[in-house]
Amino acid sequence: MREYFDLLLATPLFAGITPEDLAPMLHCLGATTVRISKGDPVFLEGDAAGFIGVVLEGSVQVVQEDFYGNRSILAHAVKGELFAEAFACAEIDTMPVSGYAVRDCKLLILSCQKMLTVCSSACLFHNQLVKNMLRVVAQKNLNLNDKIRFMSQKTTKEKLMAYLLEQAKATGSPEFTIPFDRQALADYLGVERSAMSAELSKLKKAGLLDFKGSQFHLLRT
Amino acid sequence: MREYFDLLLATPLFAGITPEDLAPMLHCLGATTVRISKGDPVFLEGDAAGFIGVVLEGSVQVVQEDFYGNRSILAHAVKGELFAEAFACAEIDTMPVSGYAVRDCKLLILSCQKMLTVCSSACLFHNQLVKNMLRVVAQKNLNLNDKIRFMSQKTTKEKLMAYLLEQAKATGSPEFTIPFDRQALADYLGVERSAMSAELSKLKKAGLLDFKGSQFHLLRT
DNA sequence: GCTCCTTTGTTGGAAATCCAACATACTTTT
DNA sequence: AAAAGTATGTTGGATTTCCAACAAAGGAGC
Numbered sequence: 240m241r242e243y244f245d246l247l248l249a250t251p252l253f254a255g256i257t258p259e260d261l262a263p264m265l266h267c268l269g270a271t272t273v274r275i276s277k278g279d280p281v282f283l284e285g286d287a288a289g290f291i292g293v294v295l296e297g298s299v300q301v302v303q304e305d306f307y308g309n310r311s312i313l314a315h316a317v318k319g320e321l322f323a324e325a326f327a328c329a330e331i332d333t334m335p336v337s338g339y340a341v342r343d344c345k346l347l348i349l350s351c352q353k354m355l356t357v358c359s360s361a362c363l364f365h366n367q368l369v370k371n372m373l374r375v376v377a378q379k380n381l382n383l384n385d386k387i388r389f390m391s392q393k394t395t396k397e398k399l400m401a402y403l404l405e406q407a408k409a410t411g412s413p414e415f416t417i418p419f420d421r422q423a424l425a426d427y428l429g430v431e432r433s434a435m436s437a438e439l440s441k442l443k444k445a446g447l448l449d450f451k452g453s454q455f456h457l458l459r460t
Numbered sequence: 461m462r463e464y465f466d467l468l469l470a471t472p473l474f475a476g477i478t479p480e481d482l483a484p485m486l487h488c489l490g491a492t493t494v495r496i497s498k499g500d501p502v503f504l505e506g507d508a509a510g511f512i513g514v515v516l517e518g519s520v521q522v523v524q525e526d527f528y529g530n531r532s533i534l535a536h537a538v539k540g541e542l543f544a545e546a547f548a549c550a551e552i553d554t555m556p557v558s559g560y561a562v563r564d565c566k567l568l569i570l571s572c573q574k575m576l577t578v579c580s581s582a583c584l585f586h587n588q589l590v591k592n593m594l595r596v597v598a599q600k601n602l603n604l605n606d607k608i609r610f611m612s613q614k615t616t617k618e619k620l621m622a623y624l625l626e627q628a629k630a631t632g633s634p635e636f637t638i639p640f641d642r643q644a645l646a647d648y649l650g651v652e653r654s655a656m657s658a659e660l661s662k663l664k665k666a667g668l669l670d671f672k673g674s675q676f677h678l679l680r681t
Numbered sequence: 682g683c684t685c686c687t688t689t690g691t692t693g694g695a696a697a698t699c700c701a702a703c704a705t706a707c708t709t710t711t
Numbered sequence: 712a713a714a715a716g717t718a719t720g721t722t723g724g725a726t727t728t729c730c731a732a733c734a735a736a737g738g739a740g741c
Contacts, residue, residue, distance in 0.1 A: 309612070
């Protein structure tokens, strides 16, 4: 676990926490680690909520699935990022969505209840942690707003371009790598994979962008 | 202002706050009230962020708009509910969306910075307020997840039914009133108003539901 | 009552998506 | 290197949405 202390101290959740305080805090938060193999579920719809997940290695996708296998990707958490925290902080009892390991993962699991309860020990940093969590959850909110903005576009091409322009803006460069393969990108944007591939090809032919796998390059923006 | 104290004390934001503490807290939060007439903007994309809005009277819709006038309704805050809080808590500097008064409004405006900063006065309840805010923002997150779930359905009919079923579930009854007119519902679900009206008519003819204006009644669920 | 204005419902043709099927490219395994 | 498996790209027809235009219903004000 100690090998991940530097990573944790650099995350928004533990911003402002001193290295010597981290170990007792983790103890106070009931921290445990788990390993999940690529493709396996981290949690499933209906599971008990109340935990906060931190990605130490690998990445986790949070998805909504219906009976027919339609899946909508809500969030993608990479190293150092949180998942499931909003469900815990909203104090609901069962998870309304599922989470899967996109690749082999090592995850840190914290108890939300222990974070929100003033503990009897000498752990004085709950309040800083709660403020950090508020910032993180609010940021997740903005991420969902972005997804909604992409999904609100009328055509597949517009959804794609809105997403790609946002990635370029966030990266600060017209060249960037996305965290999705084609199927996952389609699931995130709420479009057909095949129709999306066709649009990508058209955009490439039109000279608006170039790509190879998950690496994209916007041209003439 | 005092006439709204009971309302405020009953909101999730001020949960656990005693009546005698409310007045100094509001002062500490830099509280001001504004009146906005029906249809007028409460804030516009590009405005400075950092404030938290509380609806005292009327209701506020938060919308994303693009150049072509396409609008997507992100949230709808009624009496006692908050708006713009996620943008303030994420500490971004300008609003990425706009807000409009759906009807004549009276609004309470609080400073997010003052909430997150430990003040020098005798105001000891910042921490409770931050915890309350965390719960509220997490709940807003779930609301966005719901909207995404509706929008992720493939057809207009499926989007409608997913939304209506959720309203019935939330109300605890197959009869309920929605806070949208037809245009607003279409903007919320990301569909065409006219196509949606047609689907509503079909569903009524098929005997699956009945409605009059904004009052709905699901049948044979 | 009447008119004006807004909201809601209806319709038909153009455009886009959806879906299944298949082709091609790339990876991994053996 | 061959084979198997996965990911990506391409195509065509059925379905659905989109859009504009108009009809009908309801409300506010006179």
